[in-house]
Amino acid sequence: MSKLILVRHGQSEWNLANRFTGWWDVGLTEKGVTEATAAGELLAQKNVLPTIAFTSLQTRAIKTLNLALEACDRLWIPVTKDWHLNERHYGGLTGLDKQQTRDKHGDEQVHIWRRSFDVPPPPIDKGSEFDLSGDPRYAGIPVPDTESLKLTIERVLPYWESVILPQLSAGETVIISAHGNSLRALVKHLSGISDDEITGLEIPTGQPIVYEFGDDLRPSGERYYLKDA
Numbered sequence: 001m002s003k004l005i006l007v008r009h010g011q012s013e014w015n016l017a018n019r020f021t022g023w024w025d026v027g028l029t030e031k032g033v034t035e036a037t038a039a040g041e042l043l044a045q046k047n048v049l050p051t052i053a054f055t056s057l058q059t060r061a062i063k064t065l066n067l068a069l070e071a072c073d074r075l076w077i078p079v080t081k082d083w084h085l086n087e088r089h090y091g092g093l094t095g096l097d098k099q100q101t102r103d104k105h106g107d108e109q110v111h112i113w114r115r116s117f118d119v120p121p122p123p124i125d126k127g128s129e130f131d132l133s134g135d136p137r138y139a140g141i142p143v144p145d146t147e148s149l150k151l152t153i154e155r156v157l158p159y160w161e162s163v164i165l166p167q168l169s170a171g172e173t174v175i176i177s178a179h180g181n182s183l184r185a186l187v188k189h190l191s192g193i194s195d196d197e198i199t200g201l202e203i204p205t206g207q208p209i210v211y212e213f214g215d216d217l218r219p220s221g222e223r224y225y226l227k228d229a
């Protein structure tokens with residue numbers, strides 16, 4: 001039986017400031033650091049110890065992974081960082097205040113941009129303040145100009161299937177430190193959640209979620225929060 005641990009990064013500076021973040025790179029708050037360390041302590045306490053790790057190219061997820069691995073004495077395991085696990089790209093909303101955007105466009109429109117399955121936010125303007133297409137970390141990578149959850153799934157799932165799933169099949173205990181919407185993409189697939197129902201799924205920061213996999217490489221039961229196990 002292999003295990004998969006999913007953890008959303010701890011609270012980020014822009015979670016706290018209530019700004020649309022997406023691919024923009026922000027750090028963790030003090031609370032985020034505490035959450036990440038607590039996640040690792042929980043892994044140690046429950047003896048669910050990762051043997052291999054995956055994360056995005058974004059500082060908040062990388063730091064969360066490092067803090068969690070340090071807290072469970074697993075800083076030595078192999079780590080792969082890949083853009084396919086990045087947060088959903090928030091397009092032209094990147095950097096905007098979520099409440100001010102609601103005040104301007106209405107609650108319903110903002111809810112559609114944030115939680116609908118296939119309506120992407122307006123694209124980001126090339127060369128604008130938050131355009132990351134020239135960032136060296138994304139050299140050679142097709143930086144999107146916006147992404148819906150559907151588009152996020154279209155880049156997360158091929159990576160999951162070709163790179164991460166083989167590690168579970170080899171018996172590894174895999175940890176993925178990623179983001180609210182890249183993890184919603186994965187959970188939608190693993191738990192067979194419909195396009196309609198996924199709009200109601202929220203992933204809390206710094207809270208490890210576990211799937212157990214049988215020999216057929218399908219989750220053998222429903223996901224659970226490790227704190228409840």
Ligand SMILES: O=C(O)[C@H](O)COP(=O)(O)O
Pocket residue numbers: 019020021022023087090114179180181
């Ligand atoms: O990118 C962001 O702003 C957050 O990480 C997730 O935002 P959401 O809750 O609006 O999906």
